[in-house]
Amino acid sequence: MKRHSRALTQVPSGMPAGSPHTEAITQTMAHHTTNNIDLQPLWQQLEINGCTIANRVAVSAIATGHDPQQYAAYLGARARGGAGLIVTGAQSVHPSGDIGWFRAWEPDSEETYRLLAAAVHQHDGKLFGQLHHCGAQQTGSVKLDTAGALIAASALASPVFTTAPTEATVQEIGEMVEAFADAAARMRRGGLDGVEVHAAHGYLLHSFLSPMANRRNDEYGGDPLRRARIVVEVGRAVRARCGDHYPIGVKLSFDEFVGDQGITVPVATETLEILHAEGIFDYVSVSGTSYHSLHEWITSMESGRSGHLAVHSAAAKRVVGDLPVMVTGAVHSVAEAARIVAASEADVVGMVRAQLADPDLVRKARSGQQATIRPCVGANQGCWRRYFRGGQVSCTVNPEVGREKMWGDDYFAPTSNPMRVLVIGGGPAGLKAAESSARRGHDVLVLELHDQLGGQLHFAGRLPGRERWQRLIDHLYGEVTRLGVEVRLGTRATEELVEQIDPDLTVVATGASWDTDGSSAMLGRLDGITGLNYANVLTPIEAIANPDACGTKVMLVDEHGTHAALGLAQLLTRHGCSVTFVTAQHHPGSQTLGVSTLNHPWVYPELVKAGVEFISESVIDRVMPGSVVVGSLYDARSREVEDVDSIVLCMGRTSNADLYRALRQRGRAVECIGDALAPREVDEAILEGAQSARSLRAEDLSRGRRAVR
Ligand SMILES: Cc1cc2nc3c(=O)[nH]c(=O)nc-3n(C[C@H](O)[C@H](O)[C@H](O)COP(=O)(O)O)c2cc1C
Ligand code: SF4
Known part of the structure; x- marks a missing residue:
């Protein structure tokens, strides 16, 4: 069998020894081993x-x-x-x-x-x-x-x-x-x-x-x-x-x-x-x-x-x-x-x-x-x-x-038919897929577009108090490394590159991207927000990566009531921004309330004390030069908020599945997992990563059923 060429070392090829990710790993490992x-x-x-x-x-x-x-x-x-x-x-x-x-x-x-x-x-x-x-x-x-x-x-x-x-x-x-x-x-x-x-x-x-x-x-x-x-x-x-x-x-x-x-x-x-x-x-x-x-x-x-x-x-x-x-x-x-x-x-x-x-x-x-x-x-x-x-x-x-x-006990049992698996995307879904496939004895290569692993989780881990997400990425990276998986950072996967590598199976875990037009299927507003071109619009990822780019007066628009918007408000207020928090939900962070994830009491009071202005059950009606009109979901009330430096849209996400579709059309054996399949949570990403090891059924491939999913 033709195997992926690789160096089975601590730092996989494609990952510069001093990269932010390897440094984080080194520190984590050091934390564990020097912990006497x-x-x-x-x-x-x-x-x-x-x-x-x-x-x-x-x-x-x-x-x-x-x-x-x-x-x-x-x-x-x-x-x-x-x-x-x-x-x-x-x-x-x-x-x-x-x-x-x-x-x-x-x-x-x-x-x-x-x-x-x-x-x-x-x-x-x-x-x-x-x-x-x-x-x-x-x-x-x-x-x-x-x-x-x-x-x-x-x-x-x-x-x-x-x-x-x-x-x-x-x-x-x-x-x-x-x-x-x-x-x-x-x-x-x-x-x-x-x-x-x-x-x-x-x-x-x-x-x-x-x-x-x-x-x-x-x-x-x-x-x-x-x-x-x-x-x-x-x-x-x-x-x-x-x-x-x-x-x-x-x-x-x-x-x-x-x-x-x-x-x-x-x-x-x-x-x-x-x-x-x-x-x-x-x-x-x-x-x-x-x-x-x-x-x-x-x-x-x-x-x-x-x-x-x-x-x-x-x-x-x-x-x-x-x-x-x-x-x-x-x-x-x-x-x-x-x-x-x-x-x-x-x-x-x-x-x-x-x-x-x-x-x-x-x-x-x-x-x-x-x-x-x-x-x-x-x-x-x-x-x-x-x-x-x-x-x-x-x-x-x-x-x-x-x-x-x-x-059962044999879920990750070694396969009798090791294959060459290419995983595209080094987020939680991709890393878990790599880990599970490698655990079963497949020969795995991971390609990641960015210079760090973790996908959106990497940014979630930069929200206040959410650093433990990074520990998960570090763990997954530690496991794939231990199992001899090659990880190439900063590598864009293209159809041509996949053809060149010619794996037996390609697992596409390319994640999803935040929507930037303000459209919302949930709210039945598919045409997006009128006048958004007048505003400095950022995705949550851009705001986390560079809070300075938000200016001082930020309007945060939340659609789903998850922790993402709350955590972002926390990050921005700690950074010195004044935040207007517009949410379509009846309560900011509604998904974190009650007996849910139990983090609301640790986050929300800080935002209230920091003077965040909350406007619930509302959406942006339109953006005009110099102001934003926020309207109630249920009646004709609206208000104009002036001098907004930026709007951060914490709304929908769209799967990055173009490569998957293209590879499928080419007749390659390919499966799509995690947010690339449908934008959801890390739970589904990791589950599908674990399950992807099971879909490597030799019979399916040998019978020429090229598209596994
Ligand atoms: C889903 C769930 C169910 C639980 N059910 C019980 C229970 O039946 N009886 C109990 O005494 N504690 C229960 N607990 C509490 C745990 O025993 C424990 O006190 C809690 O998870 C904190 O400990 P940990 O940080 O080690 O998880 C439950 C916890 C979770 C997460
Ligand atoms: S699901 Fe519960 S046990 Fe598992 S990582 Fe999250 S908090 Fe921990």
Whole structure:
């Protein structure tokens, strides 16, 4: 087979040694390798009431929405990757607390737990089941088979779901206590290694513990002792049903992040003292927040949070002494986890999203391959947002999540028919396609037009607080380099060049370009904005690359309500610009609000303080010499904004698919992925990059079916 000529060196040919990209990579690698934190504290075993946990890295609870078979495959992948302990996602113990996923109250759930336990045990991992009742954190009446109102400590609606619950009666409390115990007994019979009573995050038990959520005056409300009573009763009942020699933990929010009215560290400390004095629980899992403060729980990348709850687990440790304490929240690296354990701030560290992004995190860290760990970027798109949109959890950077069963172990298995693959475009889709093809043993060459890799992600990574996108590009580049892929920067791919290279398959990942005429299919304005030629119009990419080109008074036009426009406003105001933010949405950044990507609270307040003028549900009607007319979408109101130096159009994008179409016409084997196929998000780009390895079907090519897609 004719192979691509290449130098299998650290710096691929076509990439000058001192280029910005290679420098960034060198720095990232240096960060990993000079990071001399001793990881040994993580590799110690830990006993929790007779259950031996192999190491100190856990996958804490995460509800995924997967069906049992897929969920077992997902758990198995994390156990195989080396996590010492895995806690299942929330398992509803009673129909009134149903989150529409696993139903631990159903007798046949025992069988399901057997399946889940087997998936973890085959890799010598340990699996605890999380006992959960959602309380007020659910939309009432959406489930056809769940009648009646939601129940909580008091009749206070969730800030997210807004459905009013009813105050649980003492009889209902007794019923819930029994339900927790029944579910725990089922988990034990199903072979789970322990259980965790979920009393955090604003759910039913948390609503009793929180002074803000519990307004009762009976034996379950008032002082800390009475507020903790239901958790004590649940603990006792679970212990009675599971016996003395079975690990039982409790999960607590140590700070509700709502000030003195809610759970604060002193309040949580007092609660823990009460629980600890009972001697029921074998470990404490420390988390934080309720649904009033979700952004401090599932932190987004611009939060800058890193292991911020370890100070709380340290407080818990001071209460419980030798009893194991687990902490979870924004621990992004094994080095940080090791520091927490070494400092005795916790005994076990939960790394949830980090192990969605890379299930082999522990195995890689243990074998000295820390630098190859795929980083979680913290954009919350593939995990949290997908879940809350009613989908199943996946991961932006790791599309294998949720597809473990479907793809199976041989998805990236070496091919018996290595081929020459040309990837055009070094953005996330192209780099992922190169990585997956090379992993399967194909001979891969990447051509990138620009002098840096990453495509639009490179610019997204330059928005304030969004630097972790660059870490993803660095990771993908590191992987393709390791796999011997040749990357040529500054190279325009043409039909002639492709003919000359003559690959077996060409993968076109040439991305999309921002529209500059103001047309909008979404708004039904296909003719664009009248008079735009009077204005200095920039695309978001141009504005990010050179904010000076925007002048001082900028009008930012947002169509979709994504983070892109918000982040751009942040960049420009920090640069000293005054920004008028015109959005067609009902609220700026509408896609980042609520239970979506959870970054809105980290960005929007800064823009308000910076004096950004927001004009919602509006569009530019026309541009005139010296002024811009902004009109309401819904009535005839309009206003004229004068002296605008530039207009940045954060609107639609159009696929760069000309080369794909031309190659297809020539009858070449070609496939089109990512934004070049249709402008979407990085999630789709990476997924299609991963999938493209599968479409290299030798039979298709040999049968002369030249266009693969
Ligand atoms: C999609 C999703 C579902 C989650 N489900 C649960 C759950 O069922 N129970 C729970 O205690 N925490 C749940 N969590 C919270 C995680 O356990 C963890 O606290 C959070 O992701 C922050 O930790 P990390 O930064 O290590 O990801 C969930 C998180 C995500 C992203
Ligand atoms: S989807 Fe994003 S935030 Fe969630 S685990 Fe994956 S990389 Fe991290």
